[in-house]
Amino acid sequence: xxxxxxxSTQPTIDPKDLPSAQRPRHIAIIMDGNGRWAEAQxxxxxxxxxxxxxxxxxxxxxxxxxxxxxxxxxxxxxxNWKRPQRELRFLFRLLRHFLIVERxxxxxxxxxxxxxxxxxxxxxxxxVEYDRTAAMTAGNSGMTLCLAVNYGARAExxxxxxxxxxxxxxxVIDPGSVDEAAFSSYLSTAGMPDPDLLxxxxxxxxxxxxxxxxxxxxxxxxxxxxxxxxxxEHLRRAVLDYARRPRKFGGLPxxxxxxxxx
Ligand code: IPE
Ligand code: IPE
Ligand code: MG
Numbered sequence: 001x002x003x004x005x006x007x008s009t010q011p012t013i014d015p016k017d018l019p020s021a022q023r024p025r026h027i028a029i030i031m032d033g034n035g036r037w038a039e040a041q042x043x044x045x046x047x048x049x050x051x052x053x054x055x056x057x058x059x060x061x062x063x064x065x066x067x068x069x070x071x072x073x074x075x076x077x078x079x080n081w082k083r084p085q086r087e088l089r090f091l092f093r094l095l096r097h098f099l100i101v102e103r104x105x106x107x108x109x110x111x112x113x114x115x116x117x118x119x120x121x122x123x124x125x126x127x128v129e130y131d132r133t134a135a136m137t138a139g140n141s142g143m144t145l146c147l148a149v150n151y152g153a154r155a156e157x158x159x160x161x162x163x164x165x166x167x168x169x170x171x172v173i174d175p176g177s178v179d180e181a182a183f184s185s186y187l188s189t190a191g192m193p194d195p196d197l198l199x200x201x202x203x204x205x206x207x208x209x210x211x212x213x214x215x216x217x218x219x220x221x222x223x224x225x226x227x228x229x230x231x232x233e234h235l236r237r238a239v240l241d242y243a244r245r246p247r248k249f250g251g252l253p254x255x256x257x258x259x260x261x262x
Contacts, residue, residue, distance in 0.1 A: 015239040016066040022243040024196035026070040027235075028218065029059065030210055033202025033226030040226075046090045051228035053098060057105075062232035063143050064109050066239065070144040070192060074210050078118065078152030092123050095149065099129040103136060110142030116188040117151030146192070153212035160186035189214055197242045199235075201227045219245050 015023060034048030041047070056073065063071045076091060083091075106113055113133050130147075164186050167173040173182070184190060195211065198218040205222055207215070221238040223230075246253045 013240060013243075014066075015236050015243070018239070018243050023066070024068070024219075024239060024242050026072065026193045026195045027063065027068060027197045027199060027238075028072040028074070028195035028211055028215065030074045030198070030200040030208060031055070031227040031230075032200060032204060032208075034228060036202060037226040037228040045087060048226075048228050049087075049091060049094055053094065055227055055230040056098070057102075058231045059235050060106075060109065060111065060143075060145055062235045063145075064111065065232075066236075068143050070146060070195075072116075072146040072148060072192075072195060072211070074148045074151065074208075076117070076149045076151070077209055078150055078155055079209060081121075092126050095147075096123075096126045096129050099126070099133045103133050106133065106137050106145070107140070110140045111137060112140040112142070112144045113137045114144055114146045115149055116146060116156070117149045118155065119150070122150050144192070148210070151188075152209045153207075154209060156188055157213060159188075184213070187213060194218065197221060197238065199223070199238050201225050201230050217247070217249055219247065 031052060034052045035045040036048070037051065038045050038048035059071060059073075075095065080091075081088070113130075115130055115134065119127060126149075130149075160183065164173065164178065164183065168175045168178075189211070192214075194214045194216070195218045198207075198211075198215050199221045200206075201223055203222060203224045219242050221241055223234060223238070225234055
């Protein structure tokens with residue numbers, strides 16, 4: 001498991017110079033610790049969320065610089081509805097603001113914006129701004145920035161099973177032909193590569209219902225750094241930590257492509 005020790009050494013290699021086989025194509029991040037960051041300074045939790053936007057900008061920029069194919073950020077889980085109304089309102093205002101303000105920056109960086117999670121339940125004004133930004137950036141050919149909003153992996157898997165069952169009953173799909181690839185095509189991440197590296201900030205050693213199917217062979221990197229303090233250098237450290245790991249996919253040492261997992 002990754003670690004504070006790996007964080008104490010300064011990275012010497014620039015991740016963009018790593019051979020492509022040692023570079024993650026897709027990084028997923030559980031952006032955690034906003035509340036703790038604010039509370040540590042005697043501020044209301046929402047200040048942590050607001051400052052977390054700087055970290056989002058930093059990882060998007062760094063992801064583009066190192067040639068990442070996809071960055072998937074956990075913004076709001078289907079369990080986060082349990083938070084106080086005031087915090088929820090703030091989070092959605094912030095998301096809407098991000099979608100408007102960052103539009104031109106995403107265009108400039110050639111980033112394509114996508115989203116996973118249930119649209120039902122999300123404020124209409126957030127969906128409108130998301131749809132605008134997604135449409136505007138749809139033709140961009142650089143990094144894909146995927147926001148997981150109102151996302152929960154179990155709900156996603158149950159929804160996939162429901163749609164698959166309907167298609168089987170309708171005769172669109174033969175139940176005997178349902179393999180891992182067929183099932184994946186019913187998930188909201190259909191067509192996306194699985195994450196190679198999963199980063200969680202703020203030290204918790206749990207997945208919190210994030211991409212349970214997709215991270216089955218991802219490398220894990222947990223850092224004590226709280227999300228609002230996370231910057232490009234922390235992403236670089238995580239990538240260099242990843243580059244050192246022999247990925248085996250159940251086989252023997254030696255790097256296999258991700259597809260080798262199946
Ligand atoms: C992550 O930070 C942001 C969201 C879940 C929306 P938290 O708000 O969970 O911060 P902590 O974990 O309470 O410090
Ligand atoms: C996970 O963080 C969800 C997001 C980062 C959006 P939480 O703070 O909600 O997770 P738990 O409650 O500590 O598991
Ligand atoms: Mg948290």
